Amino acid sequence: MREGPDIARIASLVGDPARANMLNALMGGTALTASELALEAGVSLPTASSHLGKLMEGGLLTVASQGRHRYYGLAGPQVAGMIEAITGVAEAVGPKRVRPGPRDAAMRVARVCYDHLAGEQAVAMLDRLVAKNVLVRDEQEIRLGPSAASHFAAIGIDVYTKPRRPVCRACLDWSVRRSHLAGTLGAAILDKILAEKWARREKDSRAVIFSLPGKQAFEKVFLS
Amino acid sequence: MREGPDIARIASLVGDPARANMLNALMGGTALTASELALEAGVSLPTASSHLGKLMEGGLLTVASQGRHRYYGLAGPQVAGMIEAITGVAEAVGPKRVRPGPRDAAMRVARVCYDHLAGEQAVAMLDRLVAKNVLVRDEQEIRLGPSAASHFAAIGIDVYTKPRRPVCRACLDWSVRRSHLAGTLGAAILDKILAEKWARREKDSRAVIFSLPGKQAFEKVFLS
DNA sequence: CGCATAGTTCGTTCCTCATCGAAGCGTTCT
DNA sequence: AGAACGCTTCGATGAGGAACGAACTATGCG
CATH class of the missing domain: 1.10.10.10 (Winged helix-like DNA-binding domain superfamily/Winged helix DNA-binding domain)
Structure with missing residues (x-):
């Protein structure tokens, strides 16, 4: 002993x-x-x-x-x-527990991560915003790019009004294994998605279900 | 969930x-x-x-x-x-260390970690082997360097004879918070240390106590 | 064989701890 | 101020599992 x-x-x-x-x-x-x-x-x-x-x-x-x-x-x-x-x-x-249920699949596509969007859609969105230089990332840090203010203002999001929390944060996505966008900007974007009724939240779940026109609108704004 | x-x-x-x-x-x-x-x-x-x-x-x-x-x-x-x-x-x-006894101090210097050496000595050894380019590490991976085979052959360790497990592995040292060398090579080195009677195992403990000449021999071979 | 040693299985007892509803505190919004 | 929200504390309930004695299996020794 x-x-x-x-x-x-x-x-x-x-x-x-x-x-x-x-x-x-x-x-x-x-x-x-x-x-x-x-x-x-x-x-x-x-x-x-x-x-x-x-x-x-x-x-x-x-x-x-x-x-x-x-x-x-x-x-x-x-x-x-x-x-x-x-x-x-x-x-x-342990033996691998394989059970990709239907709700699980929806969760992988898009879900809420506290106050922002996560999942494949969210990861793709961050990738695109970085590619367009709207956001700039080095390592774990994400910052606003030079065109960020005008870019987000055009879709009705003011990136300067919520000073308390960081505007941008990287959040590791468990299903995709890559980062998506958190912070007040991430929250604002999720707000917009829900306000525009591009998507609805699954009852009692974190899954976020896009409607067909909603998905197209989202892609036009954030993935084009 | x-x-x-x-x-x-x-x-x-x-x-x-x-x-x-x-x-x-x-x-x-x-x-x-x-x-x-x-x-x-x-x-x-x-x-x-x-x-x-x-x-x-x-x-x-x-x-x-x-x-x-x-x-x-x-x-x-x-x-x-x-x-x-x-x-x-x-x-x-748990900073509530009841008794940082002498055996505890010995454990920090050198101890057995399953089948290889751990502690300050082991961390120093890995550092030196990497500095000499005998081993090559990037991130968590450790590989044999170009001179590894001849270097270890000179001290009676054949790095090619045990194909089952990885030859080199990094193992995080709990007392130093840096990696030491595990894998078959780490095990072989511990074997040599004990076989050459450079050190002995403390009874009923993981501590490894080097004799004075043993320590010098070890340093000459692995830390020079 | 009989006896001793090494381990496992069984059944019972007991206690810890995870769980949730209800209530209490502090903060924010209107 | 009052209402809504976020979180913690309290109290009661219940299940899981750690513990050991006794009985059982297996191996070794005369």
Whole structure:
């Protein structure tokens, strides 16, 4: 019975399915709110809050309060590395669970990621905006390009009115494995998509379903 | 609520104190019997047997029956790497070190990590081998450099004889937070260190204690 | 054979901990 | 101010699983 760093304590934190889902969700690098994590983990808000408290006490998470939101994020790259290592073992050891359900397919195409759009559509959009030099990215950073203000003003989005959060942020897409656009700009674009009724949100799901004309309009504005 | 490799299942296996102690004991690289592991974990034999069954079912252990003994060992270096990663987080997060004893200090200098050397010595060695271009690393990958074969042949290590596992692997060191050398080459080097009696293994510990001449010999061969 | 040792299986007990509803606090919006 | 929202705390419930003693299987030794 030897003593060392309390590995069981840390592992048991990750060992609960709800907490594991939360940590997995946070592996993208973007901080998420308690509600978002509750949804992600498939548990009620009180349960999620309890889990988050434990993860905080265990030192695996950091939290930043912004207004009435609390943004939870991984405590650091070391924690992320640990989760990667566990994931590697799980993948090597466990049989692959293949079940691409119908809702799952829709989720891959487009879904809500807290307050912005994620999925193939969102990744394609960011790619296109960068290609057109409207946005400029180097590594994880995304900044507004020179033509950004006029470009977004033309479609009714003011990129300067919401100073609190970063305007642009990269958010790693779990289905595509590449970044999409977060931040207030990402949120504003999602707002527009829903306001214009180009798409609707699936009930009780993060999936976002584009109508046929809506998809065409979206592509004309953001993918042309 | 996403699906992926079942990380919670693996983590919860490590998350029980008894099982964590067992895995820790097996990090020394030597296979142990159920009775020894029961003692190590501080539980009764039936309890230990149950835990071992679960670890087996989870794919974290292998077993070899020899007569009426059953020798349990870690399933592989990937599992060892995962435990190192968890240990690193536990160490970083739990500053409540009860006793940073002498054995702990020795562990930081050099210790066994499943089948290869870890600790400051091991990290320094990998750095030096890369600096000398004997090994080439980019990111997480480590490959043999052009002079590797002759360099290791000169000290009696054949880098081509063990085709099953990767020859080189990076393994993140929990005490130094940088990579050391794993894989068959790492294992062969540890073998040599012990065979040449440059160092001995601490009883009931992962610590590796270099003798003074042994340390000099090691530095001459690997750090010069 | 009989006896000892090594491990596993079984059944029971017990306790931790995940879960959710309801209520409480703080923030933001109108 | 009042209403809506985001999140946490409290309390009760329930299930999973860790623990061990006893019984069972297998191997080794005279």
